[in-house]
Amino acid sequence: MTTQELVAQIHKKQSFLCIGLDTDLEKIPAFLLEEEDSIFEFNKAIIDATHDLCVAYKPNIAFYEAYGVQGWSALRKTIKYLNKNYPEIFTIADAKRGDIGNTSTRYAKAFFEDLNFDSITIAPYMGKDSVEPFLQFKDKHTILLALTSNEGAFDFQTKKIDNKELYKEVLSVSTTYKGSENLMYVVGATKAEYLKEIREIVPNSFLLVPGVGAQGGSLVDVCEYGMTKDIGLLINSSRGIIYASDQEDFADTAREKAKELQEAMKKELDKLN
Ligand SMILES: O=C(O)c1cc(=O)[nH]c(=O)n1[C@@H]1O[C@H](COP(=O)(O)O)[C@@H](O)[C@H]1O
Numbered sequence: 134m135t136t137q138e139l140v141a142q143i144h145k146k147q148s149f150l151c152i153g154l155d156t157d158l159e160k161i162p163a164f165l166l167e168e169e170d171s172i173f174e175f176n177k178a179i180i181d182a183t184h185d186l187c188v189a190y191k192p193n194i195a196f197y198e199a200y201g202v203q204g205w206s207a208l209r210k211t212i213k214y215l216n217k218n219y220p221e222i223f224t225i226a227d228a229k230r231g232d233i234g235n236t237s238t239r240y241a242k243a244f245f246e247d248l249n250f251d252s253i254t255i256a257p258y259m260g261k262d263s264v265e266p267f268l269q270f271k272d273k274h275t276i277l278l279a280l281t282s283n284e285g286a287f288d289f290q291t292k293k294i295d296n297k298e299l300y301k302e303v304l305s306v307s308t309t310y311k312g313s314e315n316l317m318y319v320v321g322a323t324k325a326e327y328l329k330e331i332r333e334i335v336p337n338s339f340l341l342v343p344g345v346g347a348q349g350g351s352l353v354d355v356c357e358y359g360m361t362k363d364i365g366l367l368i369n370s371s372r373g374i375i376y377a378s379d380q381e382d383f384a385d386t387a388r389e390k391a392k393e394l395q396e397a398m399k400k401e402l403d404k405l406n
Pocket residue numbers: 153155193227254280281282283319320321343344345346347348369370371372373
């Protein structure tokens with residue numbers, strides 16, 4: 134999917150919501166455990182109930198890998214279901230990969246070609262030759278971890294090297310990579326106060342912003358400092374939406390939670406006009 138198509142979808146739906154499919158058999162409604170593929174049935178119900186309120190889904194690959202072959206099969210069914218039934222939706226493989234060049238190429242093939250995701254999250258730690266293989270795929274996007282939402286972000290990402298914070302170095306150096314037009318960045322919603330400076334380095338790039346809802350980040354603050362004229366934001370919520378209820382009404386309740394966020398996003402989009 135091109136960035137222009139993503140922006141058009143945001144305008145059409147008046148939403149820049151990404152729903153995280155962090156599907157955990159210990160948290161989904163108990164009655165679904167009787168299904169042959171409980172993970173897929175849960176995802177399908179959530180997707181069917183919310184697809185008009187969001188522009189992206191982000192399965193976190195760890196949740197699928199944890200269930201072995203069964204989990205991987207559910208992931209494959211989920212992405213196929215999305216691509217077939219809701220082709221306008223932007224899909225994110227939250228895999229946080231990155232390795233030496235030839236290995237990164239295999240990761241890229243796995244997620245971009247075999248599974249046909251539109252994008253993947255990547256850790257920048259191994260540098261240029263670990264990231265560039267992902268950037269060579271047309272209309273596929275690489276979402277580099279810049280400033281993450283967790284407490285551990287302060288261990289390395291905000292540390293200064295030659296008087297510059299490491300996450301700022303990640304942002305500025307990565308813009309020189311071959312294929313950098315395919316880069317997006319992760320910035321945690323819990324770090325909204327950093328967005329002003331981040332926008333000075335990457336004024337137009339899309340940012341994937343997790344951490345609203347369960348982690349306590351503020352949507353309004355993220356929009357105030359992070360929104361561009363082309364929106365430039367995908368705000369993710371996982372647990373706050375998909376586990377809002379563990380009863381028969383779980384999909385309807387997920388829709389209500391998604392609707393609350395979409396309405397808050399519409400208000401922010403109205404401010405642009
Ligand atoms: O790359 C991510 O998506 C990510 C980066 C980050 O800095 N913080 C973060 O929470 N995430 C992911 O975003 C999701 C957040 O989930 P909730 O806190 O339940 O909304 C999880 O899948 C995390 O792995």
